[in-house]
Amino acid sequence: MSCCAAEAVVLNHQQICVRHIILPLQEPRPNRREAKITSRGGVNAKLRQRNEAARPMSGNALSEEWMHLAVVACGNRLDETLTLIKSALLFSVKKIKFHIFAEDALASLFQKGLSRWPRLVSTRFQYTVYPITFSVGNAEEWKKLFKPCAAQRLFLPVILGDVDSLLYVDTDVLFLRPMDDIWSFLKEFNSTQLAAMAPEHEIPKIGWYSRLARHPFYGVTGVNSGVMLMNLTRIRSTLFKNNMISSGLSWEDLLHPLYQKYRNHITWGDQDLLNIIFHYNPECLYTFPCQWNYRPDHCMYGSNCKGAEEEGVAILHGNRGVYHDDKQPAFKAVYDAIRDYPFEDNIFQSLFYPLQTKFLDTVNTLCGRIPQVFLKQIEKTMKTLYEQKVIIHVKRPHK
Numbered sequence: 001m002s003c004c005a006a007e008a009v010v011l012n013h014q015q016i017c018v019r020h021i022i023l024p025l026q027e028p029r030p031n032r033r034e035a036k037i038t039s040r041g042g043v044n045a046k047l048r049q050r051n052e053a054a055r056p057m058s059g060n061a062l063s064e065e066w067m068h069l070a071v072v073a074c075g076n077r078l079d080e081t082l083t084l085i086k087s088a089l090l091f092s093v094k095k096i097k098f099h100i101f102a103e104d105a106l107a108s109l110f111q112k113g114l115s116r117w118p119r120l121v122s123t124r125f126q127y128t129v130y131p132i133t134f135s136v137g138n139a140e141e142w143k144k145l146f147k148p149c150a151a152q153r154l155f156l157p158v159i160l161g162d163v164d165s166l167l168y169v170d171t172d173v174l175f176l177r178p179m180d181d182i183w184s185f186l187k188e189f190n191s192t193q194l195a196a197m198a199p200e201h202e203i204p205k206i207g208w209y210s211r212l213a214r215h216p217f218y219g220v221t222g223v224n225s226g227v228m229l230m231n232l233t234r235i236r237s238t239l240f241k242n243n244m245i246s247s248g249l250s251w252e253d254l255l256h257p258l259y260q261k262y263r264n265h266i267t268w269g270d271q272d273l274l275n276i277i278f279h280y281n282p283e284c285l286y287t288f289p290c291q292w293n294y295r296p297d298h299c300m301y302g303s304n305c306k307g308a309e310e311e312g313v314a315i316l317h318g319n320r321g322v323y324h325d326d327k328q329p330a331f332k333a334v335y336d337a338i339r340d341y342p343f344e345d346n347i348f349q350s351l352f353y354p355l356q357t358k359f360l361d362t363v364n365t366l367c368g369r370i371p372q373v374f375l376k377q378i379e380k381t382m383k384t385l386y387e388q389k390v391i392i393h394v395k396r397p398h399k
Contacts, residue, residue, distance in 0.1 A: 066126075067092070067183050068166045070099040070156055074132065074149035077171040078106055080323065082113050083339045084173055089121055090338070090347070091381050092179040093388075098127040099160060101152050107131075118343050133159065136256045151270040153225065157235040158252050164233045170226040172323060174316040174338060176378040181314065182292055185229055189286055194234035195278075196286040197223040198293035202304045214265040215272060216243075216279035223278065223285070225271040226317045227293040241280045291377075293317050296328050299367035309370070312377030330368040333358040334378075347382050 069088060073081040081100070088096060100110055107129045114127060132149050153168050160166065165186050167179065185196055200222040201207030209222030217223075239248025244257055258273055266272035278285045290298055290305040294313040298305040322328035323335035337355040341347070356375065362368025 065094055067094050067096045067179055068099065068160075068163050069096055069179065070101065070153070070160070070166055070168045071171055072101040072132075072149050072152040073106060073110075073171050074103050078109050078113070079339070081110075081171045083335065084169065084171055084175075085114070085125075085127075086341075087175040087338050088179050089125060090341075091175055091177060091385065094180050094183070096125045096179065098125060099156075099163070099166070100127055100129045101132055101149070102129055103132060103149070121343050130159065136252060141259075153228070154255055154270050154273065155252075157230070157232045160232060161236070164231070166230050166232055168225075168228045168230065169315075170317065170319070172318040172321075173227060174318070174334060175314075176312070176316055176334070176374075177314045177381045182227075182229060182288070185286065185288055186231060189231060192283045193286040194231045194238060194284050196229040196288050197225060197274075198227060198288055198290055200224045201297060202290055202306075206301060209275065212267075213272075213275075215262050215276055217272070217275035218278040218282060218285060219287070222275050223271075223287065224293055224295070224317075225274050226295075226319065227315055228274075229286075229288075238284065240277060240284075242277075243280060291315075294373075295319050296322055296331065296367065299330075299370065299373070300328065302366065303370055303373070305373075308373045312372070312380065313374055314377055316374070328367050329362040329365060330359065330371070330374055333362060333368075334374055347386075352379060352382055 071081055071084060085098060102110060110127075110129050114122075132152055134151070134155055150170075156166060156168060167182060189196070199219065200209055202221070204210040204220050207221040209217045210220060213222065235251050239250060240254050241248055242254060242258070244261060249257070254277065255273070258276060262272070262276060289307040291307040291311055291314045293315055294305060294308050295317045296319065298308065303309060316331065316334055318328075318331045318335060320327070322331040324332070326332070333355060337351055337358065341351040345351075352375075355378075356371075359368060359371040359375065362371070
């Protein structure tokens with residue numbers, strides 16, 4: 001903890017001392033959280049019990065609200081996923097439990113990567129690495145449905161049976177404002193809503209679903225499943241309407257028959273299945289604005305996300321591989337800045353100011369010509385967090 005020198009000021013005719021103290025976002029807890037890796041077929045209960053037993057819980061910790069975030073990583077998505085997790089921890093206020101679904105070869109690499117982060121960061125999260133598993137149907141078919149292992153997200157309500165609510169994000173997602181803010185949408189759900197996603201597009205005449213889909217989809221333009229907020233308890237207890245049988249089906253019982261029916265008509269895999277489900281159950285879905293799932297489609301054909309123009313991007317979704325090529329340098333600039341930022345450094349000097357400079361090289365692109373869309377929210381978030389870390393103590397001087 002570092003302090004600046006005390007200063008004397010006059011307030012209400014009394015001389016007082018003012019001391020500014022810079023504090024971390026969260027006080028470090030006395031015991032470091034331990035990673036939990038599950039064995040194939042389910043959670044290793046003995047390991048979980050041993051880890052939890054080694055971590056005495058105070059009354060405050062027991063009542064503390066955790067946010068839950070899930071991500072599915074296969075193939076070469078290790079670094080991208082670590083950068084995603086880093087962005088969530090940089091800006092969020094509440095602590096986060098990460099549920100990482102990964103191929104066996106990646107499990108130890110996640111443990112190694114996350115263990116390198118400083119203690120000030122590691123005390124603010126816990127994580128579990130799970131194997132890729134599918135509770136119904138042919139596992140190999142599910143794995144190849146779209147991108148490797150992406151269909152795993154469909155089974156989260158079944159696998160995470162003890163989790164009430166969850167935010168699922170693709171590996172190519174970055175948080176530019178606290179995860180707490182999208183987590184708060186859960187409180188806005190009405191009595192029938194159990195999930196939230198953003199529209200696939202803002203303009204029907206250039207949207208993919210509205211022009212090319214060969215299956216039912218939600219609303220006018222469909223929804224994008226790269227950022228999906230879920231009340232898992234409600235999902236598990238709901239019978240979903242469908243066009244296969246007259247009675248409703250539970251989430252788990254619905255997935256495989258739906259896939260069998262539409263397997264030859266879907267292009268985007270699990271996202272298409274989700275669109276079909278919510279087409280027949282529109283009352284179950286809450287839609288949030290495009291700035292919560294901002295993709296190249298929102299700027300590469302001209303700016304078409306008004307919410308991002310007004311408030312700035314909240315969650316950046318770099319699909320189409322734009323973090324790793326030169327097609328959309330504005331997206332790549334944000335990704336590189338967060339990936340390369342050292343946790344211990346000043347966030348303005350080592351993240352925001354270099355990012356501003358990088359955007360000078362993107363102004364000749366459709367997405368880069370509106371840098372305020374990318375920078376507005378991240379600057380606001382960093383200023384807010386900085387202010388939260390400065391506590392002013394006021395006390396009378398000793399006579």
